[in-house]
Amino acid sequence: MPQASRRPDVTMMVSLTLATAVIGTWVALHIFAVWHLDAPAHPLLAILCLVGLTWLSVGLFIVAHDAMHGAIAPGWPRVNAALGGMALMLYAGFSWRKIILKHMAHHRLAGTEDDPDFGHGGPVRWYAGFVRTYFGWREFWVLGSAVILYAVVLGPRWPYVAFWAIPSILASIQLFIFGTWLPHRPAEDAFPDRHNARSTRLNDPMSLLTCFHFGGYHHEHHLHPSVPWWRLPSTRNGKA
Template identity: 35%
Template sequence: MPNLKRKNKSLILKKPVDPMGVILAIALIIAWFLSLYFLLNYPINYKNGFTYLAIYIQTHLYTGLFITAHDAMHGSVSKSKKVNTLIGRITAILFAFNFYDLLYKKHHLHHRFVASENDPDFHESGNFWLWYWNFIKNYITLKQLVLMTVSLQVLNMFFSFENLLIFWVLPSILSTFQLFYFGTFIPHKNGHNHDNKHHSGTLKKNHLWAFLSCYFFGYHYEHHDAPGIPWWRLWQVK
């Protein structure tokens, strides 16, 4: 195995980081908490379209937590390494008890060995469901499942179990599909058939759809070509 610590330096932003990264990260965390608190107290009505809009919003905020942790892995949240890592760990934990250090190692393997047998995010079958299952197995741990189960029981002492399932558990699951489909499957489904050095596809230029679908990470070739660019500036290099 190559020396990842040495080689990963090229995947981390080296120039001063815009302070907007920390501001947006904190704003996203606060928005996620406020939205979740409101929805856990919301009287669910399946005939009301707001219920489904709320599920999408909460799913999108969940995805934003992961994207923020992802940016921290590239050093693009804060110029302070400690602040950068702290935000990465907080957002990873909030995203269904993921662990930043494990994500960091695997994500840099993905960048180093994209679309190869050493890429933990790639599945040579190209089959959506097989690939998704392999993706989930790579990132979900028994510890996470235990923590989610315990947290669900504790939170149920204060909030409706139905609300917890609809607005806490379901959005976290849907978010994995959002991240996988737009950030892994679509960009890399053709593997080495992509005729470029990053073996990655990219969305056509549509900034609104790119944001709504996955925080601009559909611009995936651009991300691999400039991994230190944070999500909120990625559209500028399209």
């Protein structure tokens, strides 16, 4: 039996609901786009599916990110690991252990040469290093095997796997720009503290659409890493 301190509260129930909703909606839209959508006959719908899957892919990574900080189910590490691992696998076959170790290193060493997310030069060079850091042989074999399996099962429809690959790539660019490059790039204005992070100060709708609030409230996240994404706006006025 869980201890009293680990009983689900309202915040945990909302976080669990949102996490399962992001994962479930991604799965449903993925199945529809890959298995049932006739893209040439419905190009506008195909574009909308790509846009939706891209945003939901960003959401998958954010779900995993919250899980790394124990923010989905505080006091329930196995629940966090299960949801985070599932989200990372669906996103791009990422390893839960590899990502969580690198992300914790990022928080300890943000903006330093030892930060795995830190890069040099412009955004293109930095993004290339970002991809090399996180995409390795495991991801290559997992995604390659998935593509082969889809080709065997779907036959002539296998190019529709693009509805997985393209959103994943676009989401990685979106996550990089709004969740890493803009918050952590050196600029004329000094960082406010040792976290070497700044918030992009987007309005809340844009903050949600771009990176589930991890751009608009990135500095706040470094100050309050255990706060789930949907509560980050409350950290700015001290209500977290």
